[in-house]
Amino acid sequence: MSSEQTSKPRRILLKVSGEALSGDTGFGIDPKVLSATAKAIRNVQEQGVQTVLVIGGGNIFRGAALQKAGFDRVTGDQMGMLATIMNGLAMREELKAQGGKCELMSAYGVPSITTQYSAAQGRELLNNGTSLIVAGGTGAPFFTTDTAAVLRAIELQCSEVLKATKVDGIYTADPVKDHTATKFDHLTFDEVIEKQLEVMDLTAFALARDHHMPIRVFSMNKPGAFDKAALGHAEGTVVSD
Secondary structure (H helix, E strand, C coil), X not given: CCHHHHCCCCEEEEEECHHHHCCCCCCCCCHHHHHHHHHHHHXXXXXXXXXXXXXXXXXXXXCHHHHHCCCCHHHHHHHHHHHHHHHHHHHHHHHHHCCCCEEEEECCCCCCCCEECCHHHHHHHHHCCCEEEEECCCCCCCCCHHHHHHHHHHHCCCCEEEEEECCCCEECCCCXXXXXXXXXXXXXXXXXXXXXXXXXXXXXXXXXXXXXXXXXXXXXXXXXXXXXHHCCCCCCEEEEC
């Protein structure tokens, strides 16, 4: 392995749900959660980790209920994409307020507010020490932000996708409901797809499998867990080949 390869900085993509930003309120953005998330990202950046962030939009808009009532799926997904941009704007401003350099890109173009997503430009920004927030999903309906996160991680040449959840990994059953559930340290993509584990949508797992992109599922609420995961230490459950 060349010295250039060994000195290549670690680059991770953090996927956070929109609901996580709402804290205990269940809706909107909790400033304390926003600040804590930005602080965690800044901390790993200062340790040399290049960071990409994809945030869902469920704290602002969820189209499922409207779709059940006959609402057009495409329009609902477009509204969801706009919600991710709102979350991205909030996180960008918080990261800047904490002294970081941050760029908000979106596949779903809003030229006066965001930069149009470009993988090449994104990689250049990351190499120059700027954190990247990618909003707008894939830019197309019918795809979740989980799938968008994996896609962007592949395009931006990340080492790993870190999927933040409420629990510290993938379990044999819901650990909240079943106290006998045990945690997996590692699963293959095929095992996750076969078992239909719902920690991410199966399209995201299939895409990650086809492009050999590891996914680490961990709890953002566990003290020190994000630091360990971002730095590549054992934490949560790893899904890989």
